[in-house]
Amino acid sequence: MIEAAEHPDILFICHECDALQKVPAMEPGSVATCRCCGSTLFRCPRGGTEVPLALFVSSLILFLIANSYPIMALEIAGIERETTLLGSALAFIHEGYPALAVIVALSSVLIPGFSILGLVYVLLSIHHQLDWPFTKPLLRWVSRMLPWGMMDVFLLGILVSLVKLSALADVVLGPGFYAFAVLIVLYAAAVSSLEPHFLWEQLDRPSTRHAEETA
Ligand SMILES: [Zn+2]
Structure with missing residues (x-):
């Protein structure tokens, strides 16, 4: 220390x-x-950007799976309905709550997706000294948005609705649900592994590639 x-x-x-x-x-x-x-x-992280990069790339893969496959299927009186993460958020529009649909979609899908994708971009650029453009404004925006990503709250809502629905219908959890549950653990580990000061220091430092080009 x-x-x-x-x-x-x-x-x-x-x-x-x-x-x-x-x-x-x-x-x-x-x-x-x-x-x-x-x-x-x-x-000052021991492994540099390796650990956060690995965790955010894993989170990105799980995020894509969680949003591509149904989170659950309901069967009532022979009628079966499936829904995805974004589909369940947007279902509030059909119930007459468009503002709620936007808030849920933003906090549980769009903001976490933007944060994960943005951080993979920034971390890849730093780790491989790629000097990709817009890394600084992207990191600034992601830092502002991180507190608004609330996938864990959304999962809690899904679990509460599962308990209530299980008495009324046959509920089958889809691959999207399992990917989403693991994603929340990985995403929390990825965010806690981030050291913003270290990232900004790396972005301010001229890369060896840039130094070689200017030499
Ligand atoms: Zn002090």
Whole structure:
């Protein structure tokens, strides 16, 4: 663990006590702590972008499966109905709640999808030093939207409705449901493995490819 000490380049504000301090260059696996209150300023991940990239690519695959296959099928009196994630969110339109449909679709499908895709793009660009365009605005937008992705709340809603519907109809869970359940665990692990400070530092650093081109 490294205590924040003097460094000419990086200024960091502690989120706990607002102390402004200079932070030294970090070794992988080390943690910077505030010199005033001792709280964690940021961590320098040991594996760089490898772990978050692997988790977000896995999340993207599961996200595509969860949205391509039905999450459940209902059978009442011989009539069978299947629905996908987006289909179940948009079903609120037919029930006369268009605003609710938009909120559910945004928080459970569109925002998580945008966040996962955006972070895979940014992490791939950093990890392979590809210098892809728009990585900085994309990371800024994803950081703003991450708190609005609420797939876990949506899963809780599905489970509650399952308990209620099981008394009225035959409910068969589809592959989309299992992919969605695993996705929520992986997505939470992927988000917690992110270290925004490290990503911004990598994006600000000129890549070796760029250095070779300009040499
Ligand atoms: Zn502090």
